Amino acid sequence: MSASITFFPVGCGDMTLVRLADSNATAVLVDVNIRTAADDPDDATRDVAGDLRERLPRDAQGRPYVDAFLLSHPDKDHCSGLETHFHLGPLSDYPDDKKPDTEKKIVIREIWSSPLVFRRASKHHTLCSDAKAFNREAKRRVQRFRDGIGNADGERILILGEDENGKTDDLGAILVRAGEYFNRINGNANAYFQAHLLAPLPCQDDDDVELLSKNHSSTILNMQLASSALRPDSCRFLTGGDAEVAIWEHVWARHKHTPDVLAYDVLQAPHHCSWHSLSYDSWSQLGEKAKVAPDARAALGQARFGAFVVASSKPIKDDDADPPCIRAKREYQEILSSASGMFLCTGEHPKSWAPEPLEIEITAAGARKKAARSSAVASVAAAAAPRAG
Numbered sequence: 001m002s003a004s005i006t007f008f009p010v011g012c013g014d015m016t017l018v019r020l021a022d023s024n025a026t027a028v029l030v031d032v033n034i035r036t037a038a039d040d041p042d043d044a045t046r047d048v049a050g051d052l053r054e055r056l057p058r059d060a061q062g063r064p065y066v067d068a069f070l071l072s073h074p075d076k077d078h079c080s081g082l083e084t085h086f087h088l089g090p091l092s093d094y095p096d097d098k099k100p101d102t103e104k105k106i107v108i109r110e111i112w113s114s115p116l117v118f119r120r121a122s123k124h125h126t127l128c129s130d131a132k133a134f135n136r137e138a139k140r141r142v143q144r145f146r147d148g149i150g151n152a153d154g155e156r157i158l159i160l161g162e163d164e165n166g167k168t169d170d171l172g173a174i175l176v177r178a179g180e181y182f183n184r185i186n187g188n189a190n191a192y193f194q195a196h197l198l199a200p201l202p203c204q205d206d207d208d209v210e211l212l213s214k215n216h217s218s219t220i221l222n223m224q225l226a227s228s229a230l231r232p233d234s235c236r237f238l239t240g241g242d243a244e245v246a247i248w249e250h251v252w253a254r255h256k257h258t259p260d261v262l263a264y265d266v267l268q269a270p271h272h273c274s275w276h277s278l279s280y281d282s283w284s285q286l287g288e289k290a291k292v293a294p295d296a297r298a299a300l301g302q303a304r305f306g307a308f309v310v311a312s313s314k315p316i317k318d319d320d321a322d323p324p325c326i327r328a329k330r331e332y333q334e335i336l337s338s339a340s341g342m343f344l345c346t347g348e349h350p351k352s353w354a355p356e357p358l359e360i361e362i363t364a365a366g367a368r369k370k371a372a373r374s375s376a377v378a379s380v381a382a383a384a385a386p387r388a389g
């Protein structure tokens with residue numbers, strides 16, 4: 001099976017599944033946004049939980065699972081549906097073995113969590129129930145690790161970024177520091193994957209803490225995905241949750257002499273294609289007078305040839321909304337023009353009135369967009385139809 005990245009149409013929110021090219025087709029899910037309407041069969045909202053489940057592997061007990069689940073940051077549009085659709089708590093308490101496949105909760109073999117991102121998020125707003133549930137589960141797993149009993153499927157956790165005041169200093173074996181690379185997924189080194197942890201970055205002072213907290217501090221990873229064992233760097237997938245302008249400026253300051261660190265074939269446009277990831281100015285107030293922050297643009301501008309920028313958002317209109325913001329889309333299109341790349345939006349794929357999961361396949365030649373299933377079905381039907389005359 002080839003490696004792939006699937007972006008689900010979840011409105012302004014993120015839910016992205018990475019499948020690797022290894023024999024297990026290792027599954028890494030970044031964020032989840034399964035809204036109540038998407039679970040309602042009488043509502044027209046796309047059944048993204050169904051779309052996700054049909055793409056997930058089943059374990060020996062027939063339970064659907066992800067090898068790893070990363071929560072980029074604990075906002076509602078990145079963790080909605082977690083309690084409803086995922087099993088949290090010890091795997092020995094898994095309750096759904098007698099239920100039909102479609103009703104079984106999804107097992108998270110390993111959690112990827114950033115306590116520093118949580119700390120910054122909770123400074124400015126109250127966490128929703130799904131975010132609190134994630135945090136409880138992450139803490140449970142850390143405690144298991146500290147007790148020496150955390151090394152099993154459904155119990156593992158990887159901590160992304162060191163926390164403040166030495167709180168993560170004793171977590172050596174499960175801690176990835178900002179700037180480090182890792183290739184371990186669910187306890188095993190994976191030759192088809194490597195990720196570079198670009199953020200959260202530790203702060204220099206209190207002003208820094210305040211600034212980064214207000215800029216939707218998120219975990220930023222640049223993943224290197226192999227198309228085969230011989231081609232480890234077939235695709236770079238840069239994903240950074242809702243990180244805004246000050247964070248991308250910090251990232252650029254740290255890596256501007258080695259910009260390849262930020263090179264991508266697929267970029268998830270931060271914060272659902274928000275203008276605030278590229279600028280300090282307000283798009284709705286200043287319109288075309290709003291200025292781009294050059295360092296943030298440089299951090300997000302390292303597109304490799306044929307790259308895709310994907311806005312995980314509702315359809316982008318030519319108005320003063322933000323996010324998604326038409327001016328941000330134009331900026332990404334300009335970045336892509338010199339790389340012969342393509343801008344895509346989950347809410348518009350293939351049609352804004354009937355969005356479907358957007359799938360990027362990783363081949364030896366790089367990343368390529370797969371045709372939407374409805375258009376594939378339509379072309380098969382057209383080919384099969386008897387010709388007139």
Ligand SMILES: [Zn+2]
Binds near residue numbers: 012013241271272
């Ligand atoms: Zn968001």
